[in-house]
Amino acid sequence: MPALLQVVDVVQEYPGVRALKGVSLELAPGQVLGLVGENGAGKSTLIRVLGGIEQPVSGSVLVGGTERTFRSSAESQAAGISVVSQEFRLVPQLSVADNVFLGHELTGAGVVDRGRTRRRTAELLDQLGLDLDPDRPVSSLTVGDRQMVEIARALSREFDVLIMDEPTAALNGAETLRLHEIVRRIAAQGKAVVYVSHHLDEIFDICGDVAVLRDGALVAHAPTAELDEARLVEHMLGRKPQTFERAGSTSDEGAARLEVVGLRVPGVAEPFDLTVRGGEIVGLAGLVGSGRTELTRALFGDLTSAGEIRVDGKPVRLTNPREAVRSGVFMLSEDRKGEGILPHLDVTENAMVSRDRSSLPLLRRLFPVPADESAQFSRLRADMRIRVPHGRQLIGNLSGGNQQKVLLGRALLSGCAVLLLNEPTRGVDVGAKVDIYQLIKQLADAGVAVVVSSSDAPELAAIADRCAVYFAGRRVAELHGRDVTEDNIVGASVGQTAQEATHV
Amino acid sequence: MSDTTLAATSTADLVADERARSAELARRADSRRNLLQNAGVMVPFVLVLVAGIAAVPNFASGSNVTNMLVNAAILAIVGYGMTLVIAVRGIDLSVGSAQALAACIAASVVNSAGPLVGAVVGIGVGAGLGLLNGVIATRLRVPGFIATLSTMSVFRGFVLLFTGGAPIMIASGGFKSVATASVLGIPLPFVIAVVIGVGAWFALDRMRFGKHVVAVGGSPEAAVDTGISVSRVILLSYLASGAAAGVGGVLLASQLGVVNGSVASGLELQAIAIVVLGGTSMAGGRPRIVGTFVAALLLSMINSGLNLLNVPSFYQYVALGALLVFALSIDGAQRAAVRRMLEGRLS
CATH class of the missing domain: 3.40.50.300 (P-loop containing nucleotide triphosphate hydrolases)
Known part of the structure; x- marks a missing residue:
């Protein structure tokens, strides 16, 4: 034929x-x-x-x-x-x-x-x-x-x-x-x-x-x-899959850094409740269009919402991203090219753009000192294993994985209490994925409350301590500890089970 | 297994629930949009109409009504073309100059070759100028705003060169009578505007071309993916806008009887104002011919009222600019309201 x-x-x-x-x-x-x-x-x-x-x-x-x-x-x-x-x-x-x-x-x-x-x-x-x-x-x-x-x-x-x-x-x-x-x-x-x-x-x-x-x-x-x-x-x-091993479960004692009570977001059926402690990584799973993206965007002030949000116990009103960043909430968008990187600036400038400058003297705030910034960046580069020849490299020419590392560095420097990640490894090559998981874990260990929204079930299974699964604008399951497995996440995401897993 | 059936039904329920929610949200957004669009043009229309009849002497007199209807007709016809161009996310700033060139060439051809040839040549000139705009915007990839801003100047230069600065008197009484003739008491230009309007509405709402216009303006990527030739649709829209300006130019020549190189200056602003006031969104994809028509009547009433009240023309410029800002703010408010309703569902 x-x-x-x-x-x-x-x-x-x-x-x-x-x-x-x-x-x-x-x-x-x-x-x-x-x-x-x-x-x-x-x-x-x-x-x-x-x-x-x-x-x-x-x-x-x-x-x-x-x-x-x-x-x-x-x-x-x-x-x-x-x-x-x-x-x-x-x-x-x-x-x-x-x-x-x-x-x-x-x-x-x-x-x-x-x-x-x-x-x-x-x-x-x-x-x-x-x-x-x-x-x-x-x-x-x-x-x-x-x-x-x-x-x-x-x-x-x-x-x-x-x-x-x-x-x-x-x-x-x-x-x-x-x-x-x-x-x-x-x-x-x-x-x-x-x-x-x-x-x-x-x-x-x-x-x-x-x-x-x-x-x-x-x-x-x-x-x-x-x-x-x-x-x-x-x-x-091109090789055997590398697995990311979670280094034990986090203790339940950390203080709640993000508390959300009854947050209503247009297009999502139920009010949204969430408490994330420092050091914890919470996953949001679900199909495209299940409502999880809207929730992270609402928490970043990018969508109008009504409800109670507390960061480190302080009530905050998030009506725009600027306020969110000031209140200690930082988000990396799923559209890294369009909403993340500043392609015409170099990696140092990209990393420093959201830096928390409140502790710096006034003059240094107005006129950033290049030596200081490049020192900061060198530290970042070593910590985050960013593969760039020098700090003046334009970010647009880097691989997706390295861009994402720079953006995670940006989040780190912003001094955020809560980090929202949307599809953190989309467009990231396989080798860099594990690096990024480690960085996320590192950020969490440093006391940041991390929320990861992802359509990649294995990813959530690998890094999340807890995982809420959304279906048709509702939370249909909440998985804890050992239950956070790929099968459980996928099953709940496509609506195979609508029973709620037991709450802790 | 009762357990799985239970899960299955509740899954179906969740999906059905989400569908209902989504439909309800869209319905509310739609009604909000329609309310703003209709109120945006109907409220000022009624206000101006009532105020005109009550406070402006001779506003409702037969000759003034005829005058308003003819002016509105010429404006509406140009507005239809502009509606099309704005619906594909473009803009045509050259309509005034194109209309002037069409009017002057038509006038001189009427004098040399008769009314019918003159009218056809006038419309043809408009279409040709529109085609030129379209070619510049699609083939040379100059943004429509800049392309037509440039041709606005070029075409105006052509008119002035063509007329040499002197007015052209039209000798043919037959040609001049087109603008004053009436059918069942309704001025002929107005009838022409209604007929063209119905045709434009039909083409946009019921014909393949109209679907393509909405697709190109509403979601250019979708248009490309479905095999629509985006540049062809944009080219045709500019062509239609030029042809509409040509028709308007012929009617204007007939109405005035004497044309010169500076007629129809500032028309582009009026045309944009009526299109946006009529509810066609600057964001593209939502042409509203009926709105353009009503807004043309509104603007014509405002102009006439201000004239009858002997308001100096300087103030009329201010009024027109203010009207345009009002129209655009309604458009902006409408989009913001819809975004607030739909927010989050689209990403």
């Missing part, structure tokens, strides 16, 4: 980075190929090339045996490739039906056939097991439903190859199972599916073959039956 889709030696480069180093792949009709790899391994770049969003530097893409160049996503779609992208790419102002058929509207002489659009959308949603009015504006949907609409859009096109980039990041257990059913059905029709997921059990469930990308190169391509999870992880990492 001829291959439906062939990728031959595709190379893609960004300024300073070789994102794809000559990747070749083949997809046969009826094949479900799992595409796995760490963050930054090149999966998304490959998908963007296939989707026509980016043009590769060299190499070719063949559809049904003929070479094709995609200058836009329209051309890729015309060639029979349909992509479910990882980011939410819906137009909030348009209705569900209009979004599903956006770009390939059902029209007569340019006029949208609303009846047919609505009917076809209802059929597609029905297939996905979603009872949703096609006329609802997308802005009124939950994050999970938006993901489903995005999948419905991909299915609404004529396609031979379906590419799904982390389609289940926002889906609950039942929805995920239904999606798997649909993927199998599509494959049975002789179409090919590329399925990207971080959840390896998903890959083993539905994929016949698996391809592993690492640092922009294809390092393994084999039938899933020939692999087990440990081997797959080894391929992804």
Whole structure:
């Protein structure tokens, strides 16, 4: 049988980075190929090339045996490739039906056939097991439903190859199972599916073959039956996985540094209660859209909220991030590039920007002494094992892991009592992950109350002393000590168990 | 196992509950937005109407009403084009100059080749200028604001060169009668504005092009991902804006009978004011043709009222600027209110 889709030696480069180093792949009709790899391994770049969003530097893409160049996503779609992208790419102002058929509207002489659009959308949603009015504006949907609409859009096109980039990041257990059913059905029709997921059990469930990308190169391509999870992880990492050992459990005696009572946040169903002691690391787990991100942002004054927050016993009102920092609360955003680093400043300036200067003499506050700052930075560099040649290095040129270390240094220098971390190791290479866990632990041991919000269950299992799991805007489980395991976190996140674990 | 079924139902309940919450929140945000948008234009409209009838002599007289309707019609037509451009997150500052150039060329062609040819050429000139704006904004990648700020000056220069500073008298009585003719007692330009408005509303609400406009303005990334040619939609929007300015220019020439190089100066500010006052958000993705139409009537009433009260034109500039600030603050308040409602659900 001829291959439906062939990728031959595709190379893609960004300024300073070789994102794809000559990747070749083949997809046969009826094949479900799992595409796995760490963050930054090149999966998304490959998908963007296939989707026509980016043009590769060299190499070719063949559809049904003929070479094709995609200058836009329209051309890729015309060639029979349909992509479910990882980011939410819906137009909030348009209705569900209009979004599903956006770009390939059902029209007569340019006029949208609303009846047919609505009917076809209802059929597609029905297939996905979603009872949703096609006329609802997308802005009124939950994050999970938006993901489903995005999948419905991909299915609404004529396609031979379906590419799904982390389609289940926002889906609950039942929805995920239904999606798997649909993927199998599509494959049975002789179409090919590329399925990207971080959840390896998903890959083993539905994929016949698996391809592993690492640092922009294809390092393994084999039938899933020939692999087990440990081997797959080894391929992804390029070595045996390193485990982070927690150095014993923290004592229960530390004083509460952060107390939150009845905090109400728009979009989150329940008032939020949380007490974090100094030295403690509390995890917030849940699917994308479960409400955990909103909670950390509210605690940083980035979202309007009502309720009682006390830092070190003192009541504080957090209406903006500036006040939060002054009150001793510091947050590192999940969007490190957009909301974390100051890319045009060097690492020293990046680390010093939030420094607590209240103990410095007035003149030093107004005119920072370069020698003093670089001394501070040298200390930081040694403490945090930041790999930079010198303090004048621009932060934008560092790896994700090193950037994150600088930002953790920034948090340390701010003298915060409470540190909120969102996805602390997103886009961080594997080697640096363990370093970052150690730094977080170090910060906690220094008496900081740490709250980590993450979609990475193994990460929370590795570092959190306690973990609250959110589902659909509610806390569905609270795990303590030994119960903080990957299985428990994932189970509760997708809604497999709604019983609350025992409180201490 | 009763335990798992229990868990399953409560999971489903949680999901259903979240859906309901999300829908309710969006409904409240929507109604808040609609309230602000409608009140933003309807309250001043009623106030000005009542005040005009009560306090301004001759405000409701037949000739003044006709005059207001014709002025509103020309403004509304230009406003439709501006609505489109603002809906795709652009702005067209050159509409005044484009209208002037269209009016002057139309006037001179009317004199040499007849009314019909003159009208067609005038509209064509407007469309051509709009196309030029679109090409500069999309092909040369100059931000729309700067591109049209530049062409505003360029086009105005062209008009002055074309007219040599002298007024052009239109000889054709037939051409001039377009602006004064009426259908069932309604001035013809007003009828034209309503017809074009209905067409624009239909194109935006029911046609493929309209969906693409909303997509490009509402979420450009989504538009790119779904295979919409963003630059084509933006190009067409500028083209439509230029063509609308051309239609307005022809009607203006017909209304005035004599045109010169400085007509329609400051029109861009009026057009932006009515579009934003009408509820089209500067943030893009929400075109509101009906709002633009109502706001055009409002602005026309304000201008006429101030004229009848013999308020010096200096004050009219102040009034127009104040109106624009008011409109933009409503737009800002509306967005802030919606953000407060929806905050946190979108990230």
